[in-house]
Amino acid sequence: EAEVAQSPRYKITEKSQAVAFWCDPISGHATLYWYRQILGQGPELLVQFQDESVVDDSQLPKDRFSAERLKGVDSTLKIQPAELGDSAMYLCASSLVAGNPNTEAFFGQGTRLTVV
Amino acid sequence: GIQVEQSPPDLILQEGANSTLRCNFSDSVNNLQWFHQNPWGQLINLFYIPSGTKQNGRLSATTVATERYSLLYISSSQTTDSGVYFCAVDHYGNNRLAFGKGNQVVVIP
Numbered sequence: 001e002a003e004v005a006q007s008p009r010y011k012i013t014e015k016s017q018a019v020a021f022w023c024d025p026i027s028g029h030a031t032l033y034w035y036r037q038i039l040g041q042g043p044e045l046l047v048q049f050q051d052e053s054v055v056d057d058s059q060l061p062k063d064r065f066s067a068e069r070l071k072g073v074d075s076t077l078k079i080q081p082a083e084l085g086d087s088a089m090y091l092c093a094s095s096l097v098a099g100n101p102n103t104e105a106f107f108g109q110g111t112r113l114t115v116v
Numbered sequence: 117g118i119q120v121e122q123s124p125p126d127l128i129l130q131e132g133a134n135s136t137l138r139c140n141f142s143d144s145v146n147n148l149q150w151f152h153q154n155p156w157g158q159l160i161n162l163f164y165i166p167s168g169t170k171q172n173g174r175l176s177a178t179t180v181a182t183e184r185y186s187l188l189y190i191s192s193s194q195t196t197d198s199g200v201y202f203c204a205v206d207h208y209g210n211n212r213l214a215f216g217k218g219n220q221v222v223v224i225p
Contacts, residue, residue, distance in 0.1 A: 031211055042120075042202055042215030043159075056212060089157050095211050104149065105204075105213060107159040 025094030139203030
């Protein structure tokens with residue numbers, strides 16, 4: 001069964017260090033999203049890609065966060081330097097058809113980040 | 117942005133009981149999805165339901181878009197139904213989902 005793959009599942013890092021998360025969407029899905037979920041809250045969108053292009057990164061803290069999807073397939077989200085408040089679950093999602101608003105999003109298992 | 121409110125925030129059920137979870141949203145939507153977040157954090161798709169009624173086993177969902185709400189029904193609950201249920205909506209038609217805070221459900225044997 002096709003699924004969104006994420007790694008690592010868990011990451012513990014010290015504050016001020018750099019950390020990176022990887023996501024491989026469902027094959028053929030043009031749209032890829034990164035969400036952040038703080039404990040006890042619903043996920044919030046950080047960045048949306050359409051193929052290799054960023055279509056929305058208005059909620060991405062660009063002073064420390066960066067995201068790329070160079071070949072329009074897998075994606076990397078980076079934090080440098082990490083802060084204590086970045087501890088959260090980072091979820092990747094993908095959906096099928098570019099430009100069609102009526103498509104279902106599928107999520108990966110997430111990366112749980114703890115900054116100490 | 118659009119507001120998504122879920123109720124009740126917490127629910128404890130005896131195994132075998134039925135329950136209804138509600139999602140209210142403040143504006144028109146192009147898409148609405150219900151998810152179940154398992155204890156390991158993964159969001160499992162339950163329903164894609166911008167309008168109408170759908171059923172999948174013991175779960176069913178109804179969205180009344182004109183009245184800006186959706187309901188998720190759980191019948192004959194099982195302990196495996198425990199977890200957090202999220203409603204998420206796409207208001208702008210760009211596939212960007214806005215989530216509610218979730219319904220925490222605990223099913224006790």
